[in-house]
Amino acid sequence: GAVVSQHPSWVICKSGTSVKIECRSLDFQATTMFWYRQFPKQSLMLMATSNEGSKATYEQGVEKDKFLINHASLTLSTLTVTSAHPEDSSFYICSAPAGVDSNQPQHFGDGTRLSIL
Amino acid sequence: QKEVEQNSGPLSVPEGAIASLNCTYSDRGSQSFFWYRQYSGKSPELIMFIYSNGDKEDGRFTAQLNKASQYVSLLIRDSQPSDSATYLCAVTGGTSYGKLTFGQGTILTVHP
Numbered sequence: 001g002a003v004v005s006q007h008p009s010w011v012i013c014k015s016g017t018s019v020k021i022e023c024r025s026l027d028f029q030a031t032t033m034f035w036y037r038q039f040p041k042q043s044l045m046l047m048a049t050s051n052e053g054s055k056a057t058y059e060q061g062v063e064k065d066k067f068l069i070n071h072a073s074l075t076l077s078t079l080t081v082t083s084a085h086p087e088d089s090s091f092y093i094c095s096a097p098a099g100v101d102s103n104q105p106q107h108f109g110d111g112t113r114l115s116i117l
Numbered sequence: 118q119k120e121v122e123q124n125s126g127p128l129s130v131p132e133g134a135i136a137s138l139n140c141t142y143s144d145r146g147s148q149s150f151f152w153y154r155q156y157s158g159k160s161p162e163l164i165m166f167i168y169s170n171g172d173k174e175d176g177r178f179t180a181q182l183n184k185a186s187q188y189v190s191l192l193i194r195d196s197q198p199s200d201s202a203t204y205l206c207a208v209t210g211g212t213s214y215g216k217l218t219f220g221q222g223t224i225l226t227v228h229p
Contacts (some may be wrong), residue, residue, distance in 0.1 A: 006160075032215060043205060044161070093160050095217070103209050105147040106217060111161045113161040 003027055004096050006109025014117055018067045021079045023050075023071060024093030029074035030096035034065075034106065037092040050077040050094075084116045118182070118206025120144060123220035125207050132229050136193040140206030140220055143187070150182055152191045155203045163193060164204075196227040 002055055003026040011019050031052045036044040048058045048069055056069035066088075068080040081088055091113050095106040118142055121141035121207040124139040138152070149168055165180040167173045167189065173180045189208075206220040 034216065043221045044217075046216055046218070047217065097215065103215060105151060105163050107163070107168045108153075108160040111156075 002110040004094065006094055006112055008112060009110055012020045012115045013084065016079045016083055017116075019081045019084055021081075021092055021094075021114075021116060023076075023077045023096070023109050025075045025096050028096075030077075031074060033071060033077040033096045035069065035077075035079050036093045036095065036098055037086055038093060038111075041075065044093065047079075050079075052077075080116065084105055084114070086116045089116045110117070118135060120218050121206055121208050121220040122125060123204075125223070125225060127224035129226045129228060130196050132196060132198060132227055134196050134227075136196045136200065136203050136225055136227070138191040138193075138206070138223050138225070140189045140191075141187055141205075142189070142208045142211075142218075144208070144218075145184075145187060147187075147208045148191045149208070150180070151207040151209075152178075152189075153205040153207060153219075154200075155205055155222070157203075161205055193225075196225075198227050198229055204216045208212045 005024045007022045018023050033050040035047045038044045047062045048056045050056050050069045050071040052071045060066045071077040093111040095108045097104045121142050130136045151166045152164045154164050155161045167180040167182045177194045179191045203224050204221045204224040207217045
């Protein structure tokens with residue numbers, strides 16, 4: 001089945017550091033990928049839609065200059081948390097639909113747990 | 118009003134029983150409906166998806182969709198302790214084409 005690989009799985013770093021998270025579709029091409037954030041005991045909240053070859057679209061309230069998204073190829077999207085602060089500590093998860101239709105089931109990466117000290 | 122709302126938990130059922138999880142959604146144009154299972158500290162795992170009114174069965178799981186009532190449910194038969202997890206209802210389509218909108222999740226505990 002469709003596999004989405006996310007790396008790294010865990011990051012601990014100092015406040016002010018920028019952190020890059022990679023999301024790869026391993027056996028299919030993904031023109032669209034999605035980035036979610038999940039705080040403890042809460043559900044997933046969509047942050048942005050990553051579009052191959054064009055700018056990402058961000059959900060209301062998500063700072064595009066802080067959460068930089070690059071979808072440089074049909075199999076790779078990256079999320080960079082710039083100048084991270086403790087309040088950015090969260091579980092970040094990417095997903096991709098396994099077909100052309102974005103309403104098809106999405107497959108999730110294993111997530112990245114980000115802890116900012 | 119929340120866009121996707123799940124029955125409040127936590128839900129506790131004995132092993133072997135049927136667990137019933139419910140979800141309502143507000144966007145009448147929604148087209149696709151998903152149930153994900155999430156273990157603590159892990160990312161969501163797709164359990165079932167349903168597009169049309171009626172029932173869809175897969176092993177011990179049955180998804181039910183009623184678009185007129187804007188209601189989707191998940192039944193887990195012969196519940197096992199390994200089914201203990203948070204179950205997330207998610208919806209896409211309508212005004213949120215391609216974007217998954219999640220409910221708040223229902224914690225299910227299956228006790229031996």
